Amino acid sequence: MKKRSSKAVTLLLITSVLASCNKPKAENEEIAQKVFMRADSTAPYTEVTQNYSEQRNGGSGMGSALLWYMAFRHMGGGLGYASGGLNQKSVVGNNPAKALAYNKAVSRGGFGKTSATTSSNTKAGS
Amino acid sequence: MKIKHLVKDTNWQNRVENLGYGYHSENGIPYWIDDYYFSISESFADEIYKATTELWQMCLVAVEHVIENKKYHLFHIPNYFHHHIERSWNNETPSIYGRFDFAYDQVRNQLKMLEFNADTPTSLFECGVVQWHWMQHYFGNSKDQFNSVHEQLVNSWKEIKPYLKGESLHFTCVRESLEDLSNVEYLRDCAIQAGIQTQLLYIDEIGWNGSNFVDLQDQPITDIFKLYPWEWMVNEEYGHHIANDILEAQWIEPSWKMILSNKAILAVLWELYPHHPLLLETYFHDPKNMTSFVKKPLLSREGSNISVISNNKIIESTTGDYGHEGFIYQQLATLIKNHSGYSIIGSWIIGQESCGISFRESDSLITNDRSRFIPHVIE
Numbered sequence: 001m002k003k004r005s006s007k008a009v010t011l012l013l014i015t016s017v018l019a020s021c022n023k024p025k026a027e028n029e030e031i032a033q034k035v036f037m038r039a040d041s042t043a044p045y046t047e048v049t050q051n052y053s054e055q056r057n058g059g060s061g062m063g064s065a066l067l068w069y070m071a072f073r074h075m076g077g078g079l080g081y082a083s084g085g086l087n088q089k090s091v092v093g094n095n096p097a098k099a100l101a102y103n104k105a106v107s108r109g110g111f112g113k114t115s116a117t118t119s120s121n122t123k124a125g126s
Numbered sequence: 127m128k129i130k131h132l133v134k135d136t137n138w139q140n141r142v143e144n145l146g147y148g149y150h151s152e153n154g155i156p157y158w159i160d161d162y163y164f165s166i167s168e169s170f171a172d173e174i175y176k177a178t179t180e181l182w183q184m185c186l187v188a189v190e191h192v193i194e195n196k197k198y199h200l201f202h203i204p205n206y207f208h209h210h211i212e213r214s215w216n217n218e219t220p221s222i223y224g225r226f227d228f229a230y231d232q233v234r235n236q237l238k239m240l241e242f243n244a245d246t247p248t249s250l251f252e253c254g255v256v257q258w259h260w261m262q263h264y265f266g267n268s269k270d271q272f273n274s275v276h277e278q279l280v281n282s283w284k285e286i287k288p289y290l291k292g293e294s295l296h297f298t299c300v301r302e303s304l305e306d307l308s309n310v311e312y313l314r315d316c317a318i319q320a321g322i323q324t325q326l327l328y329i330d331e332i333g334w335n336g337s338n339f340v341d342l343q344d345q346p347i348t349d350i351f352k353l354y355p356w357e358w359m360v361n362e363e364y365g366h367h368i369a370n371d372i373l374e375a376q377w378i379e380p381s382w383k384m385i386l387s388n389k390a391i392l393a394v395l396w397e398l399y400p401h402h403p404l405l406l407e408t409y410f411h412d413p414k415n416m417t418s419f420v421k422k423p424l425l426s427r428e429g430s431n432i433s434v435i436s437n438n439k440i441i442e443s444t445t446g447d448y449g450h451e452g453f454i455y456q457q458l459a460t461l462i463k464n465h466s467g468y469s470i471i472g473s474w475i476i477g478q479e480s481c482g483i484s485f486r487e488s489d490s491l492i493t494n495d496r497s498r499f500i501p502h503v504i505e
Contacts, residue, residue: 004171004270004271004272004273004274004504005258005261005270005271005272005273005274006254006258006273006274006275006276006277007277009254009255009258009259009276010319011145011146011255011312011315012315012318012319013146013311013312013314013315013318105335105336106333106334106335106340106344107333107334108330108331108332108333108334109330109363110332110334110362110363110364110367111329111330111332111354111359111362111363111364112300112301112328112329112330112354112362113330113362113363114355114358114361114362115300115302115329115354115358118427118447123248123300123303123305123306123428123495124246124299124300124303124306124329124353124354124355124358125246125247125248125299125303125305125306125309125353126243126245126246126247126248126355126427126428
């Protein structure tokens with residue numbers, strides 16, 4: 001019989017982390033601490049406890065995998081780091097050059113709105 | 127072909143989660159079926175392989191027909207985007223995958239194409255990875271499976287690599303769906319194994335700098351795989367930017383797949399290949415003389431806004447947000463029926479190759495996002 005299945009299936013990426021996103025929370029796993037973050041040492045902190053909690057619990061489907069994967073990006077030019085998950089005041093601090101770079105001509109958010117307004121449960125695959 | 131039962135593995139959730147499969151259940155109800163499966167013959171696997179290969183060729187002819195005759199109005203594709211579709215077709219912008227859905231009549235031994243998920247098909251991860259490991263767990267190497275999805279994905283990315291315009295291939299999907307993210311990460315994993323440099327960002331993080339698309343580091347996007355429907359993209363704020371992009375980024379799946387992922391293609395195929403044994407009779411506008419048919423929106427997803435009519439009576443229907451663009455009327459097909467439900471067959475074409483199948487089982491005639499995934503073996 002002609003062998004039809006793959007000889008081996010190995011993965012390199014973060015699949016085990018993805019799987020953990022959907023695990024139900026243990027009863028005694030309530031998060032007591034509040035979580036604050038900032039992306040600049042001159043900036044005030046933003047509380048992200050809710051985001052953190054949702055990700056730990058599987059919440060809306062997003063997981064901790066992506067929290068560590070891309071929460072902070074390096075801006076280059078000695079400007080340090082930025083994160084779209086934080087309030088802007090916690091990203092730029094009192095660094096006007098960083099504020100300028102953060103707000104420069106690039107616009108974002110022009111794709112993705114339809115998924116939030118359909119009844120397909122935010123999923124785009126079919 | 128028949129359903130066979132296994133002794134339930136009480137640890138199955140942990141087993142599949144260790145593979146990275148985090149959406150095996152919803153609200154405690156399994157979407158992944160671990161303790162029964164479809165047993166199919168090698169000749170049946172051959173039949174699906176041949177049908178998939180033949181339909182893929184027919185679909186390519188149909189795309190050529192639609193483009194040559196500019197039949198975009200049948201698909202409700204915006205005027206401004208016709209040129210982009212033609213450019214992606216003429217430039218042979220790479221395509222990686224698609225999934226045909228088949229009905230199978232067990233009495234007549236007849237496969238019929240229900241539709242082609244050509245743009246944003248999912249269940250790839252459970253087919254290529256979870257299903258394969260499921261077979262290893264229960265049967266080791268003693269059984270076979272129509273499932274070289276993983277190998278074919280890696281090979282196809284290798285073939286695509288020389289045609290990428292830039293050094294990095296971006297991948298994107300929506301934020302809120304673990305299922306979509308897992309499918310995209312699986313595709314990205316295979317691309318990495320093919321030696322491609324990759325980056326992931328969410329669809330709403332894609333930036334526009336006035337002349338081209340950029341990633342989170344403001345670096346140009348030249349090649350990008352998106353798990354996000356074309357019909358949504360072209361109607362969103364950045365839709366026109368796709369056509370105005372000076373870098374002419376290669377979007378995968380390419381925009382010519384808009385023609386195949388639209389159910390209007392089912393009526394076009396029937397016009398081009400009337401009475402073809404793999405096709406169901408399908409029309410625009412009305413059911414003609416059919417008394418048993420399914421009314422489907424051109425752009426419906428996950429079984430929304432479908433009506434099933436048998437002997438001129440509605441026997442099933444679903445609600446949803448679709449149907450504004452119009453409907454097609456498709457002959458009612460006979461589905462695989464077992465004690466546990468109705469099943470359809472998903473058949474993957476990756477690169478240019480038919481390479482794997484999956485079964486989806488539903489309590490009703492209409493397959494939706496709660497339909498169960500059933501593994502299979504050839505024996």
